[in-house]
Amino acid sequence: MTAAISIERLCKRYGNLIALDDVDLxxxxxxxxxxxxxxGAGKTTLISILAGLARASSGRASxxxxxxxxxxxxxxxxxxxxxxxxxxxxxxxxxxxLRNQSGYFGLRNNDAWIDELLVSLDLANKAGTNxxxxxGGMKRRVxxxxxxxHKPPVVVLDEPTAGVDVALRQGLWEFIGRLNRAGHTxxxxxxxLEEAEALCNRIAMLKHGRIVALDTTANLLRAARHAHKTVRxxxxxxxxxxxxxxxAFTREGDSISIALDDYGDLExxxxxxxxxxxxxxxxxIVQPDLQDVFLQVMTRH
Numbered sequence: 001m002t003a004a005i006s007i008e009r010l011c012k013r014y015g016n017l018i019a020l021d022d023v024d025l026x027x028x029x030x031x032x033x034x035x036x037x038x039x040g041a042g043k044t045t046l047i048s049i050l051a052g053l054a055r056a057s058s059g060r061a062s063x064x065x066x067x068x069x070x071x072x073x074x075x076x077x078x079x080x081x082x083x084x085x086x087x088x089x090x091x092x093x094x095x096x097x098l099r100n101q102s103g104y105f106g107l108r109n110n111d112a113w114i115d116e117l118l119v120s121l122d123l124a125n126k127a128g129t130n131x132x133x134x135x136g137g138m139k140r141r142v143x144x145x146x147x148x149x150h151k152p153p154v155v156v157l158d159e160p161t162a163g164v165d166v167a168l169r170q171g172l173w174e175f176i177g178r179l180n181r182a183g184h185t186x187x188x189x190x191x192x193l194e195e196a197e198a199l200c201n202r203i204a205m206l207k208h209g210r211i212v213a214l215d216t217t218a219n220l221l222r223a224a225r226h227a228h229k230t231v232r233x234x235x236x237x238x239x240x241x242x243x244x245x246x247x248a249f250t251r252e253g254d255s256i257s258i259a260l261d262d263y264g265d266l267e268x269x270x271x272x273x274x275x276x277x278x279x280x281x282x283x284x285i286v287q288p289d290l291q292d293v294f295l296q297v298m299t300r301h
Contacts, residue, residue: 001028001029002029002064002065003026003027003028003029003062003065004027004028004029004030004031004063004064004153004154004185005025005026005027005050005061005062005063005154005185005187006025006026006027006060006061006062006065007023007024007025007026007046007059007060007061008024008059008060008061009022009023009024009058009059009060010022010023010024010046010049010056010058010059010060010061011023011056011057011058011059012042012045012049012054012056012057012209013057018208018209019042019045019209020042020045020046020049020056020209021042021208021209021210022059022210023042023046023059023206023209023210023211024211025204025211025214027185027187027202028185029064029153029183029185030180030183030184030185031185031186031201031202032180032186032188032199032200032201032202033185033186033187033188033200033201033202033203033204034187034188034189034190034196034199034200034202034203034204034217035187035188035189035203035204035206036189036190036193036196036203036204036205036206036294037189037205037206037207038207038298041206041207041208041209042206042208042209043158043189043206044084044158044189045209046206047081047156047158047187047189049061049068050063050068050075050079050081050156051068051076051079051081051156052068052072052075052076055069056069062075063075063078063079063154064078064153064154066078077105077150077152078152078153078154079152079154079155079156080147080148080149080150080152080154080155080156081147081155081156081158082140082143082144082146082147082155082156082157082158082160083143083158084158084159084162086136086139086140086143087143088131088139088142088143089131090130090131090132091130092130092131093127093128093129093130093131094118094123094126094127094128094129094131094134094142094145095114095118095127095128097131097142097146098110098114098117098118098142098145098146098149099111099114101146101149101150102114102149102150105149105150107149107150110149113149113151114145114149117145117148117149118145120175120178121141121142121144121145121171121172121175122141122171123138123141123142123145126138136163136164137163137164137165137168140160140161140163140164140168140172141168141172143160144157144160144172144175144176148179152184153183153184153185154184154185154187155176155179155184155185155186155187156187157176157186157187157188157189157190158189159189159190159191160172160176160188160190161173161190161192161195162191169195173195173199176199177199188200193289193290193291193294194289194290194291196217196290197217197221197289197290200217201216201217202214202215202216202217203215203216203217203220203290205294205297205298207297207298212297212298212300213293213297217290220290220293221288221289221290221293223293224288224292224293224296229259229260229263229285229286229287229288230257230258230259230260230285230286230287230288231257231258231260231266231269231283231284231285231286232255232256232257232282232283232284232285232286233255233256233257233258233280233282233283233284234255234280234281234282234283235256235273235278235279235280235281236278236279236280236281255282257286266285
């Protein structure tokens with residue numbers, strides 16, 4: 001089966017700065033894939049190369065089997081990109097914007113699909129509104145509609161919910177989820193790691209232009225939970241024994257969090273507390289989430 005996105009030994013240099021360093025990655029059709037990393041890790045550079053907005057220094061990239069350089073027209077038709085920045089033409093209404101975008105792909109009489117996008121993204125009552133008059137969240141929805149106006153099989157979302165309110169975010173993810181279930185490949189970059197954990201089947205983590213972790217979300221979480229557990233305690237005493245305070249890696253008010261190597265370590269911790277005459281008011285075992293995994297990977301590399 002042809003990969004939705006195939007990247008082979010991709011490098012991108014800006015003078016002495018290496019933005020991408022020998023990246024290899026395959027994303028299969030129908031995946032909901034997360035591309036995570038700190039600012040400057042190379043995520044947007046990678047997306048720009050896929051979209052034809054930047055040229056790789058070396059290596060190859062293709063979308064649905066079409067090389068982004070040698071067969072760029074076909075590759076571009078297979079791809080829809082929702083950019084991070086709110087880029088729009090201030091002289092057109094929402095509907096005119098989507099019709100113009102259709103024209104870039106040679107599509108005529110595309111109003112039926114445009115109407116479906118407007119309804120699905122809750123933009124139907126804004127169809128005749130000038131882009132300048134829209135809120136930031138509504139502009140973000142129009143960018144999603146623009147990326148989908150030519151029905152691409154691969155959709156890349158670069159920080160699509162940045163600055164978007166909770167209700168709008170939920171509606172957007174419901175719609176994107178329907179697209180994915182219909183067979184579209186979704187590639188997501190986000191700093192909201194709870195979104196990536198809930199939505200993405202597989203995740204790659206980038207740092208300094210290199211992939212430093214690549215696995216299913218379930219496997220990444222499973223490995224972290226095997227290696228690291230946390231107990232969160234609230235004690236009756238406001239002054240903690242020095243032996244307990246030294247083990248705490250976070251403390252908020254009367255709540256402390258302590259890392260455990262295994263559950264046997266919990267028994268020893270409780271014995272130490274009893275030995276100090278401490279009474280436990282509340283105890284919670286906290287399983288690592290994707291944010292914990294991300295911080296561990298970034299620290300390790």
